[in-house]
Amino acid sequence: GAVVSQHPSWVICKSGTSVKIECRSLDFQATTMFWYRQFPKQSLMLMATSNEGSKATYEQGVEKDKFLINHASLTLSTLTVTSAHPEDSSFYICSVRRTSGINEQFFGPGTRLTVL
Amino acid sequence: AQSVSQHNHHVILSEAASLELGCNYSYGGTVNLFWYVQYPGQHLQLLLKYFSGDPLVKGIKGFEAEFIKSKFSFNLRKPSVQWSDTAEYFCAVNARDRDDKIIFGKGTRLHILP
Numbered sequence: 461g462a463v464v465s466q467h468p469s470w471v472i473c474k475s476g477t478s479v480k481i482e483c484r485s486l487d488f489q490a491t492t493m494f495w496y497r498q499f500p501k502q503s504l505m506l507m508a509t510s511n512e513g514s515k516a517t518y519e520q521g522v523e524k525d526k527f528l529i530n531h532a533s534l535t536l537s538t539l540t541v542t543s544a545h546p547e548d549s550s551f552y553i554c555s556v557r558r559t560s561g562i563n564e565q566f567f568g569p570g571t572r573l574t575v576l
Numbered sequence: 577a578q579s580v581s582q583h584n585h586h587v588i589l590s591e592a593a594s595l596e597l598g599c600n601y602s603y604g605g606t607v608n609l610f611w612y613v614q615y616p617g618q619h620l621q622l623l624l625k626y627f628s629g630d631p632l633v634k635g636i637k638g639f640e641a642e643f644i645k646s647k648f649s650f651n652l653r654k655p656s657v658q659w660s661d662t663a664e665y666f667c668a669v670n671a672r673d674r675d676d677k678i679i680f681g682k683g684t685r686l687h688i689l690p
Contacts, residue, residue: 503666503681553620564625568619
């Protein structure tokens, strides 16, 4: 499978600060990347679809002004959690989809965010 | 919109027992189906996928799944489990004629007793 990296793998921040999480596709160019959120012992919840060169598409109930997504290149998407609060503490996972071919996604290792 | 239901939240088995994890989806159109596994402390890995063709799909580590269209099901099976199969298993669906989104079920936590 393809290699997807996320940085950082774990971050702790104070309430009210902003945190940026990077997702990189190392094996191929990805027009589309996805951001998921996983609460402890729960499933992955799709937050948004990140499209290179255009605005991200957010799922219902996800605040676009709080979770800023920038897909500036075909190998990098960033998720910025703005004015973080303790309830934003979660595991954030990105996935990348091949630009061509069938819809197969490859997942990153995730970033654990803890907001104090 | 498509959705996925996994019936078993937590399954405990002894080594060498047979495994079947249930998965049902709701969507009237054409779907792609997936099973992912998440080992403790690790990231999601694809076990197997169904896009078209033979409805019985074989994946890695001896797992297989059968797509039964009439039942909207994609159950995961393994004839003899090992302690190393302890993990969380997620069924997922993509509505092929709509968009790229993959929607996940709530997961089944599998615990294998040595």
